[in-house]
Amino acid sequence: xxxxxxxxxxxxxxxxxxxxxxxxxxxxxxxxxxxxxxxxxxxxxxxxxxxxxxxxxxxxxxxxxxxxxxxxxxxxxxxxxxxxxxxxxxxxxxxxxxxxxxxxxxxxxxxxxxxxxxxxxxxxxxxxxxxxxxxxxxxxxxxxxxxxxxxxxxxxxxxxxxxxxxxxxxxxxxxxxxxxxxxxxxxxxxxxxxxxxxxxxxxxxxxxxxxxxxxxxxxxxxxxxxxxxxxxxxxxxxxxxxxxxxxxxxxxxxxxxxxxxxxxxxxxxxxxxxxxxxxxxxxxxxxx
Numbered sequence: 001x002x003x004x005x006x007x008x009x010x011x012x013x014x015x016x017x018x019x020x021x022x023x024x025x026x027x028x029x030x031x032x033x034x035x036x037x038x039x040x041x042x043x044x045x046x047x048x049x050x051x052x053x054x055x056x057x058x059x060x061x062x063x064x065x066x067x068x069x070x071x072x073x074x075x076x077x078x079x080x081x082x083x084x085x086x087x088x089x090x091x092x093x094x095x096x097x098x099x100x101x102x103x104x105x106x107x108x109x110x111x112x113x114x115x116x117x118x119x120x121x122x123x124x125x126x127x128x129x130x131x132x133x134x135x136x137x138x139x140x141x142x143x144x145x146x147x148x149x150x151x152x153x154x155x156x157x158x159x160x161x162x163x164x165x166x167x168x169x170x171x172x173x174x175x176x177x178x179x180x181x182x183x184x185x186x187x188x189x190x191x192x193x194x195x196x197x198x199x200x201x202x203x204x205x206x207x208x209x210x211x212x213x214x215x216x217x218x219x220x221x222x223x224x225x226x227x228x229x230x231x232x233x234x235x236x237x238x239x240x241x242x243x244x245x246x247x248x249x250x251x252x253x254x255x256x257x258x259x260x261x262x263x264x265x266x267x268x269x270x271x272x273x274x275x276x277x278x279x280x281x282x283x284x285x286x287x288x
Contacts, residue, residue: 023201025157028171031204032197033147036080038207042234043139044075045281047102048273050084052136055095056128058265066090067126071273072101073139074281082137083116086123093125102279108286131244132267134187135220138237141209144173145197150182152176163207168198191215205235217232219245229276239270266281 050071055062069086087097100119104112127133152226158170171284174194175183183192191213200209205219206226212221220243 007175022157023169025155025171028157028169028199028201028204029145029150029155031201032035032145032171032199032206033150033204035199035204035206036142036146039142039235040075040078040080042239043073043080043236045076045102045105045279046100046232046234046236047072047277047279048237048272049227049275050271052271054128054267054269056265057268062268065126065128065164069123070099070101071138071195071228072281074105074283074284076099081140084136084140085119086126089126094126102277105281105283106279106282108283111287113283113286129244129246129265129267130187131220132242132269133220134242135218135222136183136242136269136271137212137214138224138240138271138273140210141195141197141224142206143184143244144175144193144195144211145171145199145206151286152184161198161215163198164226166200166202166205166207168207169201171197171199173197185213189217190219191220193269208233214220216268217247219243221257232278234274234276234278236276237273239273242269242271243267 010145042280043165048071050069052067052069053064054067055064058231066089067086068088069084070085072085074078074083085101086095087095101116125132127136144153152174154171158172160167160169162168172194175192175193184188184261185191192215193208193213194213195211197206197210199206208226209224211220211222222240222242224240225238226235228234229236246265248263
């Protein structure tokens with residue numbers, strides 16, 4: 001009799017779970033936007049060690065580049081951005097290893113902020129391509145679910161799965177296309193974006209982002225996974241995978257005679273993030 005009751009209870013629980021209604025898209029978008037707005041402030045000053053394995057795969061024998069960097073998230077004019085400061089390539093030091101960005105912005109001034117931008121420019125060439133430089137920021141995709149940008153997008157719910165022990169729902173998005181439009185990621189090649197953001201419908205927390213960017217000269221595919229950090233009580237980037245393609249006109253002779261040739265380059269990379277640390281950074285406190 002007891003066994004029968006237990007089986008009936010389990011079956012009933014399973015049926016309730018299976019028939020649980022899908023959350024409404026407006027509710028998910030609202031909670032996700034609120035979460036990202038709060039995350040911008042909470043995560044400003046979050047630093048992680050990034051280990052990136054970057055390869056140019058245009059040729060049949062790619063040689064991977066192992067790039068180690070400090071990556072610091074900073075909220076700049078209501079936009080969270082990852083600032084990368086490489087310290088070694090293929091285990092060879094390119095600078096003295098110290099948290100230069102965090103130190104410079106501990107007491108922010110305009111001179112310190114300009115110094116940080118100089119740090120980032122110093123190491124930019126190590127990323128081998130503008131597409132890698134522009135689109136490998138792990139928090140870039142969060143912009144596409146921010147409240148102010150939602151009118152620029154078309155959204156739909158696209159499935160559910162479990163991540164980090166919670167159920168998350170996929171929010172697919174496409175940036176609305178228009179002629180002569182400047183799209184949200186305002187880089188020189190002006191790419192149009194689509195993708196998917198995996199959201200905990202109960203809290204709005206983002207556990208994974210998938211971003212697909214395409215322009216006349218570049219294609220990028222970026223997936224970022226987040227994981228909870230118990231010490232910081234925050235979801236932080238855990239790992240990322242990237243594919244980048246660049247096309248440029250060479251002006252070379254083509255097999256059809258004179259004219260412009262097109263050279264293509266393709267890069268693949270994987271990044272892992274570890275040793276998350278937090279030092280609050282508020283650029284609103286900048287003094288001259």
